Amino acid sequence: MTKNFDAVVIGGGAAGLSGALVLARSRRTVAVVDSGTPRNAPAHGVHGLLGHDGIPPAHLLKRGREEVEGYGGQIIAGEVAATARVQDGFTVTLRDGRVLHARRLLVATGLRDVLPDVPGLARHWGRGLVHCPYCHGWEVRDEPIGVLAVGPASVHHALLFRQLTDDLVYFANGTGLDAETRASFAAKGIRVVDTPVAEVESDGDDISGVRLTDGEVVPRRVIAVVTRMLARTEGVEGLGLPVEDLPNGLGRRFVSGAAGTTDVPGVWVAGNATDPTAQVGASAAAGALAGAHINADLLH
Template sequence: MENFDAIIIGGGSAGLAASIALGRSRRSTLVIDANEPRNARAAHAHNVLGQEGISPLQLLDQGRNEAVHYGAQIITDHAVRIEGSSLNGFTVHTETAAYKASRIVLATGLTDQLEEIPGLREAWGISAIHCTYCHGWEVRDQSVAVLGLGPMSSHQALLFAQLSDRVTFVNHHPEHLSAENREILNKSGVVIVEGRVQQLRVDEHGQLDGIVLANGDLLESQAAVVSSRMIANSELYLQLGGTLKDHPMGTFIPVNEMGATDVPGLYATGNAANLGAMVMAAAASGTVAGAALNGDLALERLDSHSSATTA
């Protein structure tokens, strides 16, 4: 069974950044990646300094090349089980093999739980969007419908109103729209439509062709803004006895400022630990976790050397 200093589970921007930090410190590193990036359907990645508008898949391809350059091994597989501890080492079981490591980084991302509205999944990531900073500029001055699906929906409408004066709020779940937020939307020029969404009309390319309301009316819109419930992919963390934390937008793996979880020797980074992290923030957290892990191993080696010398 191959043994590594660190195994990183997840090869997105956070996991690859961690592997580069470790590789540059000459740590033997394995990245296990299921090749299921959350932003695969998006045409562009934004707020990526020096790479604005790059294809998310191209960005990951460049990151993989950089990681391999510094010695990381990358395999495409699903990690299904993890056991062990920082004292005796961890064993990660995939669908095809098993690997050992002194430390683990979970860069497993999150899963978006979407409202069951016909057409939403087909449009998701293309014309059904969620983040003004990731997609807002691309729909500026367009007709934008914000679907009132959760407690953050009115905040989404407020932000998109900065980019277009044709923003409509569809009050799908009226229990989430407080009187205070209703007043804020009114002051922002956002039109509030009472009623539920029956369907998103979407073409074969995922482009929105209007929103059908429960009363049969058709709301013309070029983009639908939705909020998902974001759930950290945490099965492996839970297997080691970790405890998740709740957030208004979902659940996440709690970590300290260096990415360490409450399980010794286990780090978490990217969207698994920060539901709102965009590409650069996820990558930055990966670099920090990789650096912290390297320092942890350096101190452990020093302690072992001191103990051996004393004996």
């Protein structure tokens, strides 16, 4: 079955829903295709979002979907298998065989966080294992925190989390630290552990400590780590959107310009797919701006 829309939004997170909301309120026919796997699904709440601080991610998305549908937008549950340019726009083919036709596309696929390969670590993602001091920092304040280093970016990470607790251990884990950084850490009361990490130990659903390769266990309740952030490209490879690597091997993003414009005419990107560090509020704002630009573009 083929359906025709002014715009199809690929990805139903904060960016995608905000873009769709602006378009639907402008009386554009719009569909949002969403696989139902948001990046922040494991988190207990969305923080730093004015007026909605602490709202569970699922509740926020449910409310957003209802708002889009309230203005005539469609929410389509499914995964995009392929996208292609055709003479009068684009086709979006879903894995179940449905085909959508769009005059314009908004790619808001988000990203995938890649964690260090440390036994026992991944099971705590979004709870005892955190990555963003602005998203989760207040909730882990004054806890014994361990920063598991993955590279140069982890130094700044440690300084941010040191602001939230007096008990911070930096697990260098083979990444190395220069003398100046070690002196800075010492002055701030950050303990550096150079022995490599063997595994993360748990007490039920909670982190209890970090076991080193020499057998020592350093008690910790929270672990902070810089993830490798990879834009989700599945299903949109056919568009030929340019991508670029982030500095220090921290991942990959879609390249975009003002308001989410891309080098591919008729295609915009918004949210974590192009701005990996954007929180929910920033992603929503980017999606709304992209939606406004798509509407203006359709006028011509």
